[in-house]
Amino acid sequence: MIAERIGLVLLAVSATVVIAWAYLLFGDRLISRLPRRLNRRVMPWLFVAPAVFVIGCLLVFPAISTVVLSLFDKDGSSFVGMQNYTDMLSNEITQGALRNTVLWVIALPSLAALLGLLVAVLAERVRYGTLVKATLFLPIAISPVAAGVIWTFMYDYQPPITEQTGTMNALVTLVPDTEPIAWLISQATNNWALIAAMLWTQAGFAMVIFSAALGSVPVELHEAARLDGASEWHVFRRITLPLLIPTVVVVMTAMTVIALKTFDIVYVMTNGNYGTDVIATVMYKELFTARDNGTAGAVATLLMLAVLPIIFVNIRQFRLENKEA
Amino acid sequence: MAEVVLSHVGKVYTDGTRAVADLNLEIVDGEFLVLVGPSGCGKTTALRMVAGLEDISEGSVAIGGRVVNKMPSRDRDVAMVFQSYALYPHLSVRDNIGFGLKLRKLPKDEINSRVADAAEVLGLAEHLDRKPRNLSGGQRQRVAMGRAIVREPQAFLMDEPLSNLDAKLRVQMRAEIGRIQRDLGVTTIYVTHDQTEAMTLGDRVAVMRKGVLQQIAPPQVLYDRPVNLFVAGFIGSPAMNLVHATLERGDGGDFTVAVGDQRLQVSEKVLSERPDLERYVGKAVIVGVRPEDMEDATVAGDAEGRTLTAPTNLVEPMGSDVMAHLTLAARAAVTEDIKELAEDDGGRVLDESATTTTIIARFSPRTELQVDDEAKVYVDTDRLHYFDPDDGTAIWGDDNPATTTTPNTSQGTTEGEST
Numbered sequence: 001m002i003a004e005r006i007g008l009v010l011l012a013v014s015a016t017v018v019i020a021w022a023y024l025l026f027g028d029r030l031i032s033r034l035p036r037r038l039n040r041r042v043m044p045w046l047f048v049a050p051a052v053f054v055i056g057c058l059l060v061f062p063a064i065s066t067v068v069l070s071l072f073d074k075d076g077s078s079f080v081g082m083q084n085y086t087d088m089l090s091n092e093i094t095q096g097a098l099r100n101t102v103l104w105v106i107a108l109p110s111l112a113a114l115l116g117l118l119v120a121v122l123a124e125r126v127r128y129g130t131l132v133k134a135t136l137f138l139p140i141a142i143s144p145v146a147a148g149v150i151w152t153f154m155y156d157y158q159p160p161i162t163e164q165t166g167t168m169n170a171l172v173t174l175v176p177d178t179e180p181i182a183w184l185i186s187q188a189t190n191n192w193a194l195i196a197a198m199l200w201t202q203a204g205f206a207m208v209i210f211s212a213a214l215g216s217v218p219v220e221l222h223e224a225a226r227l228d229g230a231s232e233w234h235v236f237r238r239i240t241l242p243l244l245i246p247t248v249v250v251v252m253t254a255m256t257v258i259a260l261k262t263f264d265i266v267y268v269m270t271n272g273n274y275g276t277d278v279i280a281t282v283m284y285k286e287l288f289t290a291r292d293n294g295t296a297g298a299v300a301t302l303l304m305l306a307v308l309p310i311i312f313v314n315i316r317q318f319r320l321e322n323k324e325a
Numbered sequence: 326m327a328e329v330v331l332s333h334v335g336k337v338y339t340d341g342t343r344a345v346a347d348l349n350l351e352i353v354d355g356e357f358l359v360l361v362g363p364s365g366c367g368k369t370t371a372l373r374m375v376a377g378l379e380d381i382s383e384g385s386v387a388i389g390g391r392v393v394n395k396m397p398s399r400d401r402d403v404a405m406v407f408q409s410y411a412l413y414p415h416l417s418v419r420d421n422i423g424f425g426l427k428l429r430k431l432p433k434d435e436i437n438s439r440v441a442d443a444a445e446v447l448g449l450a451e452h453l454d455r456k457p458r459n460l461s462g463g464q465r466q467r468v469a470m471g472r473a474i475v476r477e478p479q480a481f482l483m484d485e486p487l488s489n490l491d492a493k494l495r496v497q498m499r500a501e502i503g504r505i506q507r508d509l510g511v512t513t514i515y516v517t518h519d520q521t522e523a524m525t526l527g528d529r530v531a532v533m534r535k536g537v538l539q540q541i542a543p544p545q546v547l548y549d550r551p552v553n554l555f556v557a558g559f560i561g562s563p564a565m566n567l568v569h570a571t572l573e574r575g576d577g578g579d580f581t582v583a584v585g586d587q588r589l590q591v592s593e594k595v596l597s598e599r600p601d602l603e604r605y606v607g608k609a610v611i612v613g614v615r616p617e618d619m620e621d622a623t624v625a626g627d628a629e630g631r632t633l634t635a636p637t638n639l640v641e642p643m644g645s646d647v648m649a650h651l652t653l654a655a656r657a658a659v660t661e662d663i664k665e666l667a668e669d670d671g672g673r674v675l676d677e678s679a680t681t682t683t684i685i686a687r688f689s690p691r692t693e694l695q696v697d698d699e700a701k702v703y704v705d706t707d708r709l710h711y712f713d714p715d716d717g718t719a720i721w722g723d724d725n726p727a728t729t730t731t732p733n734t735s736q737g738t739t740e741g742e743s744t
Contacts, residue, residue, distance in 0.1 A: 218409070218411070220407050220409055220411040221411055221413060223376075223378050223398075223405075223407075223411065224405070224411035224413075224472075225413075225424070226377075226378075226397070226399055227376060227377075227378075227398045227401075227403065228399070228404075228424050228425035228428060228472070228476070229399045229428045229429055229476075230399060230428055231399065234428060238424075239413060242415045243414070243415060
């Protein structure tokens, strides 16, 4: 059985290589036979076509189908127009999820950018800075599911009299006369607890980007500012920070998209219970639990529409930077 | 009072490399001092130590009477113009120039008027609202100068500010910098590797090499009385010609210099100026002759004991002169100093074993010399330079020109150490 499978894998791999090679070789030969102008216009498409095809099949087509599905009912049999959207938006659970998502979208990017910038700047100035940066960056390698499991343990709650097994509560109860907190259950803390867990995995990413951007500010600008009479704070605030604004925009937009797409952390830690639902968990529940294609599609479409403007901003910023460079 | 005094200043990096050794400089208020030397000689390091951008490993730096070793840059009240200008890219020209004043919380009106004045002086008035990336190199350089001027500091520190400009602009800006410094009367330390800039701008010029000060003197003194081979070969373009020779005393008591098989006569005047030459009779010396101290004998006239002959290798008409490259039958002087200068020059090939060497002479444009002609060269033997072949020091005597001159003496000599 295994031998069969290995054989199949090898076959698939070699077939792919052969087909790719043949495609490029013959495609090139065919196109070079065309008259000059056509040749030049068609040739780039030879190389880009496979990627475009894949993206079309796996991204564009599903996206369009989702939007179409959102206009139909549960199993896609009858057309219901905007019914799914209105139902969804008037639903209490969805409204709660939308509120939470807004909280995530505001809190996660700001906190990630702040923490990342702080660590990036301060780590430059200490000898053990590289160690700090590596420590902050490590959690990125952990899958969000694993992170969710880790933090579930960290937030564990035991009744007040018994020993606390969760790290956070163990720390909290060190303070005399303090009761342990039900981090994931109490509505006052649970969303923030989830955001914190996500932050732990994402701050390193922001920090690394800021670190690179800081390195691109010429040292002489700092020296010139110092000679002009600037204290270290002034150097940061008036020289470094203004030059970092484009980077901040990039980090914020990336983090906003991540915040909008958050699913694993919430699903693993609370399954969206206790008022911690976000858009993605609602969509999942509709699709797999309620098996309602139409509503799930509506939620997905809503999410896509929310992300689009951010992507536009990002691409525009990217183009602007390219023009300047 | 804004004199700058460096006292036994040294710089050693953590890995052990020594950049500056025992540097002593006394720069008086309002003086324009140039630090010049090849790359890696420590001049920029010395400047950065004065600015506070490098720690001072040894010795002390005093600005306006205060020792500033432990003082951070922002309190030293000095302004620096960087080679790359270091303009703040996100600020307009106006804000760039006014940055230091804004930090010091001066009233807005005063900032605006000071900035406007500086802009007038530098011809930047119509560019005040533009950003640095929309300015040409020359304009950016002037903004950098404006930023320094407007602060009215105790000293200007300039780190090769003209290196990034094209040749014509460099000449223009050189004159402007000189003019501005004279008008403002601010003590200035100027670092460059270009000896032309050094000669034209400095009240005094300090030549450095491998972290050690070689000689500090007004430009003409440096030119006429270099204290060693390095300074002699570094200052002056085209460089001084340096060849091996022997000093001889004839029967009549007259001194001659034997260059290859040819002889030049050394007058009594020279011997009285350089009494130490006595010690080198019968011995090898290195003789230096500047291109302009030679002339085509057909134009200058024949002179007994002042003539050399050599075949002509190349003739370069410059309009105002003719540069003649001659192949002299003598051994080129190749010491460590000279090799370093040649490397810096762009790798002239020096072969000490060769029996001939190329010398460059500056002839009058009336010469009719052609390539392959046997040139007869009149040499002004009174202006020959003599150096010890072992350590490269100039041969003088009691009347030794100093490595350090005090700034009030425009020419001439005072006591001091030679290297």
